[in-house]
Amino acid sequence: MVGTVVVRLYATAREAVGNARLERPAGPHGVSVGGLLDALSHDYPALAPILRHARFARNGSYLRGRSGRLRPGDELAIHPPYSGG
Amino acid sequence: MSVRISPRPLDLDQATRELGRRDAGAVVVFAGIVRPDSTPAGKVRALFYEADSVMVRKSLARIARETLARPGVQRVVLWHRTGLLAVGEVSVVVGAAAGHRAQAFSAARRLIEAVKRDAPIWKTDRLWSPPPRRRPPSPPRGSRSTGRARRTGAARR
Numbered sequence: 234m235v236g237t238v239v240v241r242l243y244a245t246a247r248e249a250v251g252n253a254r255l256e257r258p259a260g261p262h263g264v265s266v267g268g269l270l271d272a273l274s275h276d277y278p279a280l281a282p283i284l285r286h287a288r289f290a291r292n293g294s295y296l297r298g299r300s301g302r303l304r305p306g307d308e309l310a311i312h313p314p315y316s317g318g
Numbered sequence: 319m320s321v322r323i324s325p326r327p328l329d330l331d332q333a334t335r336e337l338g339r340r341d342a343g344a345v346v347v348f349a350g351i352v353r354p355d356s357t358p359a360g361k362v363r364a365l366f367y368e369a370d371s372v373m374v375r376k377s378l379a380r381i382a383r384e385t386l387a388r389p390g391v392q393r394v395v396l397w398h399r400t401g402l403l404a405v406g407e408v409s410v411v412v413g414a415a416a417g418h419r420a421q422a423f424s425a426a427r428r429l430i431e432a433v434k435r436d437a438p439i440w441k442t443d444r445l446w447s448p449p450p451r452r453r454p455p456s457p458p459r460g461s462r463s464t465g466r467a468r469r470t471g472a473a474r475r
Contacts, residue, residue, distance in 0.1 A: 243370060244440035288438075293372050310370055310438075317367070317398060317439025318350050318410050318430060 236305020238264065240273070246287065246311045249279040263304040266291070270299055288312040319382045319394045323374050323439075325401040328408045333395045342392055342415035344422035348430055350410040352403045360445035367400045367409060370438040374398075381432040385414065388428070390421035396429055398439060409441075 240255040247253045250273075257269060266289060274281035289296045290310040291303060303309055320336055330349055337345045355362045382396045393415040403409055410433065414425035433439070 241370070243368060243438070244442065290370075290373060293376070310373065312370065312373075312438050313440065315434065315437060315439055316441050317369070317437050318434040 236261070236263075238269065238303045238305065239308045240269070241308060241310045243310070243312060244316075245313045246280060246283050249283055250277050259303060259305045259307070261305070263302045263307070266296060266301045266303060266309065267299040269303060269309065283313050284311070286314050319379075319386050320396070321375070321378045321382050322397040323369055323371075323378060323400060324397075325399060328397050328399055328411045330408065330411060333397065333411045333413050336395055337393050337413050337415040339393075339415070342422075343417045344419040345413065345415045346419075346422040346426040347395075347411065347413035348426050349408045350430070352405050352407050352409055354405045355443075357443060357445065359443075362405065362443050363446045364402050364404045364444040365409065365441045366402050366444055367398070367439060367441050369398070369400055369440070373438050377437045378433070381429060381436060385425050385428050385432070388421070388425055390417040391425045392416055394425060394429060396433070398433065398437070400439075402444065 236259045237256045238259045240257060242250050242253055242255070257264070257272070270284055274284060289299065290312065291301060292308055330347060333347050334345065337347065352365050378396050378398065382394050385391060386394050391414055395411060395413045397411045399409050410430070412426055412429035412433065414422045414429065416422040416425060
């Protein structure tokens with residue numbers, strides 16, 4: 234059975250994709266964060282420039298850049314630059 | 319420390335009361351307010367605030383905790399609103415109580431700067447709709463500009 238990872242998108246990233254949540258196949262051994270982001274950039278070209286300045290979090294914890302892997306069932310959050318206040 | 323992320327309106331008096339006990343020599347409260355900026359696309363009538371609901375609580379708590387650990391700081395409040403806020407509404411309240419004014423000012427400044435830099439919160443402009451454009455005068459019958467008038471009409475829909 235092929236698992237999936239969930240991608241959560243906020244603000245400009247959500248607008249670029251047109252959806253706040255995506256599911257992507259992860260395979261039994263998961264998928265690299267970099268590989269997943271490259272695939273998203275390919276599928277949603279408007280997302281690519283946003284990803285260059287975004288922060289990423291896996292299951293609620295920030296990642297260092299694009300390093301790391303996602304296992305089936307994991308959640309990746311894409312955070313464009315913050316603008317609270 | 320008091321940390322809050324909520325769509326409910328923020329009460330400045332409540333923040334001051336939470337900070338201002340007898341042992342504090344100084345209390346500083348800062349409020350961020352939605353202002354009616356003018357942008358090339360129109361005038362701002364409201365801002366929509368959204369947050370990563372899971373991560374923002376951890377982020378705000380860490381900012382408050384680190385600020386509270388600074389010398390002389392006795393209490394902090396860190397409140398942020400979400401949802402649609404009209405011009406004039408309070409979007410964020412930060413405050414610090416400390417032994418001396420320099421410590422309180424510094425702590426409050428640190429809180430708001432850290433929120434803007436590190437808290438997963440985003441705002442989006444909501445603009446006044448531009449007034450409807452005046453219909454251009456009809457071209458003379460038989461004019462070659464008929465096609466242009468048709469395109470203008472389509473754009474207005």
